Amino acid sequence: MNSKVKFSYVKVLLLFIIVLYSASVFSQAPKLVIGYIYNKEEFEKNKKKNVPLDPSEVTVFLFNTVAEAQEVYKKFKNNEYSDDFLMINTVSPDYEGYYEARLPDNGALVIRYGLGEPVLEKIEGRSKIITYVEGGITLEGVSIIGNYTQVTSTPPVPEQYGNLIFIKNANVVLPIYKGKTNARMMVVPYVYNHNTGDTVHFRKPRLYYGEEFYDTQERYMGYDQNRDSLYKFASKEILDNKKNIYYWNDTVVLPNAKDNFQVLGKVYLQDYAGIYDIMDLTLSSRYARKPLKFLEYSVGAYSLDPYQYEEKAKKKLIVGSEDVSFKFEVGKSELDMSDPVNMEEVERLRQKLMGLVNNFDSKLKELRVTSISSPDGPYTLNRDLSIKRLKYAEKLIFSMIPADRMRMVYTYTENPARVATWSEFVDVLRKELEVASDNKALKDSLTQAITGIEEIIEKYPKSHDMQSAKISGLPLYRSFIVNYLPKLRSMKCEYKAEEFRELTPDEIYEKYMSDEDYRTGKKNMELYEYWNLFNIVKDKKELENLYRLAYDYSVRINPKKKPWILAANNLAESYIKRDTFDTNILMPLIDTKVASCNQVRTVGGAVEYINMEEIVANQLIMYVKTDDFANASIMAQILPKSEKYNELVAFAYCLGGYYRITGNLTPEEKVKRMEYFNLVRNSTPLNNVVMCLAMNNETYDSQALQALDKMPQDDAKVQYLKAVAYGRRGEAGFNDAMMALKTCFLLDKEYIPIAKTDGDIPEDLYETAYELYQLDYELMQMNN
């Protein structure tokens, strides 16, 4: 072979390798793969008909390499289980068996229906894969071939976690001839409380339009879909006379976790002429599964550091005024200081003002003197005299205060001296009239005087002097009216002082103990005083009362009506310790719009604490204990991710049902849920059993039974849980379940009503076990 030929072979080989490499590189890029999964048995028996399986039981495990897929496939075949399975990416098909995935050409799928035989599908370049999987047991609710004459629904047993109920794959099965293209169907679910017999609330309705109905609705003049309040509930599924199954998933928040709720519904079929059929629906079975009802958990409350939230004594502003009863002689602006009345008044005022000035805890801030003179006589003369008298009084009063203190006092007032108007005098007379109830003569005189003066005011509205002149000419003036004029004359000394006085702890306690009103809440103490009392008082009941008083008082004085954080948390803590719960206590201190903890804001000098972690943690405890898991999960999201709260959050999530790993979770969420599941599972032997049974699959049920065998067999709870686990095996486990349940009833008959309303205990199992229990019980009684 010559070198030229050899070289061309080499080129071809190189090219081939490059293409192969490119192909392998490209084949590792993920691409869209679609697939259909059908029931193998239906296909083989039923004239090659493709029948989808119940999608909730089908899992499609996705692998980027065939080797990975083969390893897991082998484990499935050997019924081995690993927690790692939960970390594998999965998808589920829809009700027509359709699914999509993004996988490379050298990837693979493992498809499993329940715990049946797995199927391995290698992608190998395919973009559409049709797989037939063994269907196993006939599923409830899937009736493609059927002639129902009534609307039926096959109610699944829902799972209830506290006040949340999860309904999966409830379906509405319509008789085929009921649906029409010129009709629409409205399904209105509602929640019914079996304990009270009330309809609790309605769920969102769902509308299914027939094609013709939809088209002819659109034609109506003035009809606008966007303004049709029902249209937003329209489903994409069409109503016709062929399709007859409509599926339902829902999460319902219940008013409480204690009562027995069921989701029912009504179906309305309406054509052009009106509603032609109304039917009843059952969307969930009467009794829900409450898988975590036996979960053991104890929670301790979280305390705040009292020194971090200490309240300090605050300055108070005292405002007061004193009437000044100086006796001036007629027409004079100076006082006769030899007059005992004046001497006494001066001394009284001096004592009062010096009391304010000399008090170590108070500081005089403002002082002013004002005067009003009566309206009789010429206005200008009266006003001038009033001003002179005021200035004299001011000088006298201000001189009572040492000059160095007076320098710091604000004395300005805009209109210190004025003459009262005749209208004000009329008001004085009217007040006298009101109190002159039985004295007819007095009333007549007052009325006459009022009428006379008002007429004059009306006649001379702008001239005070004219009014004075005319009024002085009234018949009753000298004998009657002048007697009331002094009531208008006044001189006042007004002051403002700041008081700052902090009591010692002993004084505070003395104050608290000496007056019943402080203990009953009729009188309030200052917040700093309550803070001290929290540290002094030891009796728990009294302390809780103090916390409540401080809480209520702090809410009243806070402009935003928020409580003092320390009082609120202490009160909540006290409640939690005695197993009492009130979620309203801490609510004002939590803002769910702020997604994190420990926010401190300073607003106008005041400090605002938002979502302090201890507060949020205590609130979470309250929500868990009141079975409000919807809100508990919100608190759990706000809490910081730390060891301190890990167990609390784990329990909160698990109790709310958030331990399940589903296909729509991110990898981080899956890891987190796994952690919470394991943390709670490993907390006690009983919790291990409860969490295993909560998973509701064969593998975990077996683990639960193994654990139960190691627990004391004379415990009614153990026997009850055994009954649940055996009961899930159907016919194969019925006898074992029945014996375990009967034993449970004999050990503790309190479990009888629990078993009766437990969705995990089938009715026939309960009835058989109960009958056996009654026989055994009677025998025991006879032997005794």
Added chain:
Amino acid sequence: MLGAGLPNLGVELVTSKKTSLELSAFAGYHPYKIDFVTMGLIPEFKYWFSGRAMARSYVGVSLLANSYNLKWKERRYEGDALGLGVTFGYSIPLSPHWNLDFSAGLGGVYFRQKDYDAAEVNTSYFANNKGIKFMPTKLAISIAYIIK
């Protein structure tokens, strides 16, 4: 009518949930080279059994007002007719804006005409033939467009 070479157009107004009023007009000039000129109006009041106007089956009462001039087998017929008929129909909604309508009607028609030899020229104002005949008043497949 289109098939008979008579172009026609109608408008229909929904008057209530189950009723509607239609007014059609037609005209023809020597259709298929027949010596025939005509024009007419057909108002019709319909009652819709389905409960929604312009959908599914209906019954209607229609009037016919027609003027014609026809030459047929050496005779000319020139006159007016007034009829009253009952119509049955079925409307198929094809989409929000389109309907396919099938209808047929029977009724009595009063006619008044001049009936004379086609070769003559008749200038008389008076009709020499009148009567009532029972006959189809409507036979149609229509396409309707819903204006909204």
